[in-house]
Amino acid sequence: MSSDFVNNTRSVPGGVRPGFTVWLTGLSGAGKTTLAEALTAALAAQGRRPEVLDGDVVRTHLSKGLGFSREDRDTNIRRIAFVSQLVTRQGGAVIVAAISPYRETRDAARALIGDFVEVYVACPLEELVRRDVKGLYAKALRGEIANFTGVSDPYEPPLRPEVTVHTDRESVAEGVAKVLACLQSRGYIDQVVRPPSGGSSHLAGAGGERGPAGAVPLSGSPNRHPAAHANGQARGSAGDGTPLPGPEGAALPTSAGAPGLWGHLGQPHGGRLTLRQAPAEEVAAWRARLERDALPRLSVSPREACDLELLGNGALSPLEGFLGPADYRAVVRDLRLAGGLLWPIPVVLGATESEAAGLREGQDVALISPHGVPLAVLHLREKYLAEPRSEALEVYRTTEDAHPGVAAVYARGPVLLGGRVTVLQAPARPASLRPYLLGPAQTRHEFATRGWRSVVAFQTRNPVHRAHEFLLKTALEGVDGLLLHPLVGETKSDDIPADVRLRCYEALLAEYFPAERVLLSALPAAMRYAGPREAIFHALMRKNYGCTHFIVGRDHAGVGDYYGTYDAQRIFEGFTEVELGIRPLFYEHTFYCTACAGMASAKTCPHGEEVHLTLSGTRVRELLRAGEPLPPEFTRPEVAAVLTGAARQPVMA
Numbered sequence: 001m002s003s004d005f006v007n008n009t010r011s012v013p014g015g016v017r018p019g020f021t022v023w024l025t026g027l028s029g030a031g032k033t034t035l036a037e038a039l040t041a042a043l044a045a046q047g048r049r050p051e052v053l054d055g056d057v058v059r060t061h062l063s064k065g066l067g068f069s070r071e072d073r074d075t076n077i078r079r080i081a082f083v084s085q086l087v088t089r090q091g092g093a094v095i096v097a098a099i100s101p102y103r104e105t106r107d108a109a110r111a112l113i114g115d116f117v118e119v120y121v122a123c124p125l126e127e128l129v130r131r132d133v134k135g136l137y138a139k140a141l142r143g144e145i146a147n148f149t150g151v152s153d154p155y156e157p158p159l160r161p162e163v164t165v166h167t168d169r170e171s172v173a174e175g176v177a178k179v180l181a182c183l184q185s186r187g188y189i190d191q192v193v194r195p196p197s198g199g200s201s202h203l204a205g206a207g208g209e210r211g212p213a214g215a216v217p218l219s220g221s222p223n224r225h226p227a228a229h230a231n232g233q234a235r236g237s238a239g240d241g242t243p244l245p246g247p248e249g250a251a252l253p254t255s256a257g258a259p260g261l262w263g264h265l266g267q268p269h270g271g272r273l274t275l276r277q278a279p280a281e282e283v284a285a286w287r288a289r290l291e292r293d294a295l296p297r298l299s300v301s302p303r304e305a306c307d308l309e310l311l312g313n314g315a316l317s318p319l320e321g322f323l324g325p326a327d328y329r330a331v332v333r334d335l336r337l338a339g340g341l342l343w344p345i346p347v348v349l350g351a352t353e354s355e356a357a358g359l360r361e362g363q364d365v366a367l368i369s370p371h372g373v374p375l376a377v378l379h380l381r382e383k384y385l386a387e388p389r390s391e392a393l394e395v396y397r398t399t400e401d402a403h404p405g406v407a408a409v410y411a412r413g414p415v416l417l418g419g420r421v422t423v424l425q426a427p428a429r430p431a432s433l434r435p436y437l438l439g440p441a442q443t444r445h446e447f448a449t450r451g452w453r454s455v456v457a458f459q460t461r462n463p464v465h466r467a468h469e470f471l472l473k474t475a476l477e478g479v480d481g482l483l484l485h486p487l488v489g490e491t492k493s494d495d496i497p498a499d500v501r502l503r504c505y506e507a508l509l510a511e512y513f514p515a516e517r518v519l520l521s522a523l524p525a526a527m528r529y530a531g532p533r534e535a536i537f538h539a540l541m542r543k544n545y546g547c548t549h550f551i552v553g554r555d556h557a558g559v560g561d562y563y564g565t566y567d568a569q570r571i572f573e574g575f576t577e578v579e580l581g582i583r584p585l586f587y588e589h590t591f592y593c594t595a596c597a598g599m600a601s602a603k604t605c606p607h608g609e610e611v612h613l614t615l616s617g618t619r620v621r622e623l624l625r626a627g628e629p630l631p632p633e634f635t636r637p638e639v640a641a642v643l644t645g646a647a648r649q650p651v652m653a
């Protein structure tokens with residue numbers, strides 16, 4: 001049953017990466033073959049040797065005699081999919097370059113292969129006509145060629161491809177970098193880097209602008225001789241002027257097979273990102289079923305709604321849904337899923353006894369937000385009883401319901417519902433927040449685009465004062481980039497509102513950090529205040545977002561005095577860096593020291609407390625409410641201005 005959540009065959013620590021198929025679809029001449037060749041070279045530099053299945057080459061060998069009817073085209077694509085599946089299953093890499101015009105057939109290939117990355121090689125028809133030295137598009141447009149895809153035969157572009165490459169305005173190197181970033185974000189390849197200098201050569205449809213090897217780009221045309229493509233898949237050939245990825249190009253993979261400086265750090269937990277957000281078509285189908293009232297409904301708590309959002313965007317990889325009983329007990333007892341993978345916090349869905357009584361295992365259940373919006377569908381697999389007292393004691397180290405995390409465990413229904421989820425939409429968030437809600441695939445893409453190989457994440461639910469700024473800057477000295485990642489999901493009501501905090505961060509970043517070194521994004525997670533266990537949880541989520549380092553301060557994710565000051569740091573000692581996959585950076589309390597005349601910590605300053613500037617949270621709130629300035633050694637004036645403004649709003653009183 002734990003196989004719902006852990007797939008050990010994909011785990012990376014041993015160095016073995018799963019197989020995958022990159023499926024390039026697009027019109028004739030859009031640049032599929034060119035992209036396939038450059039991608040082959042880039043993957044070869046990583047130690048992967050992909051099989052290239054070109055639609056036309058396959059036609060000559062596997063599918064001789066097939067024509068260009070829909071049925072024959074589908075047969076050709078199904079054969080390609082079958083071979084791809086065999087290679088992928090054995091851990092190989094496959095690149096398919098085929099028009100594959102029909103969505104349904106590509107979706108069937110996706111279902112068959114599983115580890116499938118669809119790349120839409122997009123190019124406007126006018127540009128294709130311009131590139132088309134043989135004039136085939138022109139002929140087709142004059143009605144002289146039947147079954148010419150995109151003109152006299154349909155082409156159904158992908159609705160939700162993993163990657164879209166616009167070959168009329170993106171270079172080959174840019175296209176390769178996008179595909180590599182996607183493969184990396186899904187754990188198929190090692191981390192890749194793309195320095196800011198992009199290649200300039202555009203992805204011309206191979207025809208005309210390339211040497212004789214791939215001279216006829218128009219795959220799928222009934223008029224062309226299939227053999228023309230037979231040598232069109234020269235691997236890593238740079239002789240045709242196509243810029244190859246590498247130091248001079250755009251994509252710079254880590255050296256072949258070698259773990260690289262940061263090795264396993266920053267790979268998705270469990271080996272690859274699991275994004276449970278459904279594609280638009282599927283969402284529409286589920287909504288239609290909901291409108292027919294064909295699904296039982298269950299309301300979820302704000303915390304469960306946050307978990308659904310994180311399951312949707314991959315932040316909780318490799319979880320695919322809410323834990324079943326074996327995983328729940330293993331997590332509570334051992335901080336591990338039943339399959340053994342490190343996992344410190346139970347991600348579960350509670351129901352009352354009467355709610356649970358109305359639901360059958362095997363049923364699909366609509367999960368409804370506190371505002372009445374359907375957020376997801378639970379594919380209910382197991383109903384079981386929670387063990388709230390042992391959960392409280394093991395996870396939160398207390399059974400007192402004064403602890404907000406424990407209170408939430410007790411308030412939850414006594415029955416837990418386990419099973420995969422299909423996420424339909426994220427919970428509503430204030431418009432001011434939405435631009436900050438990048439998912440792991442997006443942050444990984446950002447990091448790759450900026451050429452960051454090492455990224456430190458900082459989790460906070462407080463405004464950033466000088467002490468935090470100091471800590472961020474010292475951490476950033478050792479790595480390429482900083483992900484400032486405030487938590488904006490459900491928190492205690494006395495925490496400062498998310499939009500005020502975000503304005504503080506913006507004010508600080510604008511004046512005191514180099515823009516190209518920092519990404520400000522938000523984590524829509526609910527706080528559990530589980531102290532040490534939550535520190536691990538926060539670290540693993542940041543690993544899924546692509547970070548290699550994670551700052552753990554004193555009393556991380558603590559509340560009241562339930563945890564010792566250093567408990568959240570010490571807990572990391574129980575795990576190896578390989579299983580953590582992200583390096584914790586431990587920090588002391590920091591402050592402004594008048595004797596040092598600068599920021600310092602107990603680690604770096606020999607002076608007594610009497611020369612340290614410290615303000616309690618209570619004193620800060622008093623000053624803000626009175627409209628008095630905060631000392632610039634404590635808070636930057638730009639941040640203080642935001643806080644003072646907010647403190648005068650009634651909501652902050």
Ligand SMILES: [Zn+2]
Nearest residue numbers: 593596605607
């Ligand atoms: Zn000092």
